[in-house]
Amino acid sequence: MNNEWFDVQLHKLKAQGLYRNPTVLNAYRSKYGMISSTEKLNLSSNNYLGLIHDERLINAAVQAAKTYGVGSSGSRLTTGTSDLHIELENIIAKFHQTEAALLFSSGYLANVGVLSALPQKGDVILSDEWNHASLIDGCRLSKADVKVYKHSDMIELEKRLSEAQSVYNRCFIVTDGVFSMDGDVALLNEINDLAASYEAYVIVDDAHGTGVLGEYGRGTTEHFKIDVDVKIGTLSKAVGTEGGYVAGSAQLIDYLRNYARPFIFQTALSPMVVAAAIESFAILKQANEKRKHLAKMSRLLREKLKEENFNVTDGFTPIIPVIIGDNDHTLQLAEKLNERGIFAKAIRPPTVPIGTSRIRLCLTSDYTDRDIDYISKVFAEVRTELNIPTT
Numbered sequence: 480m481n482n483e484w485f486d487v488q489l490h491k492l493k494a495q496g497l498y499r500n501p502t503v504l505n506a507y508r509s510k511y512g513m514i515s516s517t518e519k520l521n522l523s524s525n526n527y528l529g530l531i532h533d534e535r536l537i538n539a540a541v542q543a544a545k546t547y548g549v550g551s552s553g554s555r556l557t558t559g560t561s562d563l564h565i566e567l568e569n570i571i572a573k574f575h576q577t578e579a580a581l582l583f584s585s586g587y588l589a590n591v592g593v594l595s596a597l598p599q600k601g602d603v604i605l606s607d608e609w610n611h612a613s614l615i616d617g618c619r620l621s622k623a624d625v626k627v628y629k630h631s632d633m634i635e636l637e638k639r640l641s642e643a644q645s646v647y648n649r650c651f652i653v654t655d656g657v658f659s660m661d662g663d664v665a666l667l668n669e670i671n672d673l674a675a676s677y678e679a680y681v682i683v684d685d686a687h688g689t690g691v692l693g694e695y696g697r698g699t700t701e702h703f704k705i706d707v708d709v710k711i712g713t714l715s716k717a718v719g720t721e722g723g724y725v726a727g728s729a730q731l732i733d734y735l736r737n738y739a740r741p742f743i744f745q746t747a748l749s750p751m752v753v754a755a756a757i758e759s760f761a762i763l764k765q766a767n768e769k770r771k772h773l774a775k776m777s778r779l780l781r782e783k784l785k786e787e788n789f790n791v792t793d794g795f796t797p798i799i800p801v802i803i804g805d806n807d808h809t810l811q812l813a814e815k816l817n818e819r820g821i822f823a824k825a826i827r828p829p830t831v832p833i834g835t836s837r838i839r840l841c842l843t844s845d846y847t848d849r850d851i852d853y854i855s856k857v858f859a860e861v862r863t864e865l866n867i868p869t870t
């Protein structure tokens with residue numbers, strides 16, 4: 480293979496300030512991460528309720544490893560399924576108040592699995608332009624037509640629903656529950672009403688809403704007190720483990736079990752992870768105090784950063800984007816923050832639109848008022864040091 484070709488491609492990214500490389504962490508615990516053996520406040524993690532290190536989850540994983548081993552050894556349809564996997568699916572269905580649920584190896588694959596299997600040729604998918612890459616990839620694999628509507632633009636969505644009525648067999652509206660790079664919440668109540676008027680189906684990827692929103696942590700649907708046709712979730716964020724799932728009617732789940740290729744052709748989740756997730760769901764339901772604290776810290780950080788004249792989008796979720804705009808400025812800011820003990824990643828195109836590079840902050844329920852004061856103070860000092868203009 481001609482390695483020069485790779486050099487050219489990578490050079491292009493470097494020239495645009497878009498080259499990416501993961502930061503190495505030696506360990507992470509609670510709100511801290513160890514980078515080069517130095518403790519940093521970790522503002523890049525989706526461990527929203529701090530469950531990754533919960534002893535109950537760790538013990539459950541260790542016990543499961545002793546009983547089942549560390550791997551699952553094959554796809555569930557060909558190798559058989561552990562009773563733990565079934566137990567977790569029942570727990571997820573009960574948690575989301577649906578008839579059934581199906582596990583996937585990641586949230587990414589759950590999205591790809593649903594969208595490649597459910598909408599068919601002759602159907603249409605209406606997809607929010609800010610949807611997560613895994614929904615976009617699912618759309619790409621689908622045989623249905625795909626129409627992208629402007630972010631949360633209900634007028635355009637209605638127009639597209641109306642146009643679709645006489646053309647397509649079925650119409651699926653697909654949206655993130657909480658948008659991953661901006662932290663805003665889909666207008667699910669309005670989407671649901673439109674879907675009812677136009678006999679469309681609603682598919683919600685609630686990766687960042689599950690465990691975080693609603694009194695019982697059921698996510699965006701609980702927040703709006705509504706129900707949707709297909710709920711997709713991940714076990715990798717507030718749940719504190721890894722894996723993904725779909726929850727819905729018994730027929731939907733039976734269909735996906737037989738048609739969703741990422742379920743059929745992939746080795747099942749490790750029993751260790753499944754056992755930890757079972758433990759996590761028992762904790763999640765009762766974690767309302769943590770959720771309230773997380774919401775309070777998120778509000779406080781937004782307020783403080785705005786007081787310092789940072790461009791912070793409104794919202795109430797723990798994803799707080801600080802829009803800087805320029806790629807290089809954003810990278811420099813992230814680097815300086817790191818030197819001052821704050822690990823926060825620069826997010827640049829193509830993950831976000833050109834000109835909106837940002838530091839994306841994600842809080843967990845372990846943060847305190849003091850941490851928030853420190854973070855906003857350091858942000859302001861570092862911006863002055865780098866001479867980055869206020870927005």
Ligand SMILES: Cc1ncc(COP(=O)(O)O)c(C=O)c1O
Nearest residue numbers: 585586587611659686713715722
């Ligand atoms: C909105 C959204 N959906 C899906 C995923 C993928 O989930 P997983 O990491 O479990 O594959 C992510 C992020 O990772 C996400 O932010």
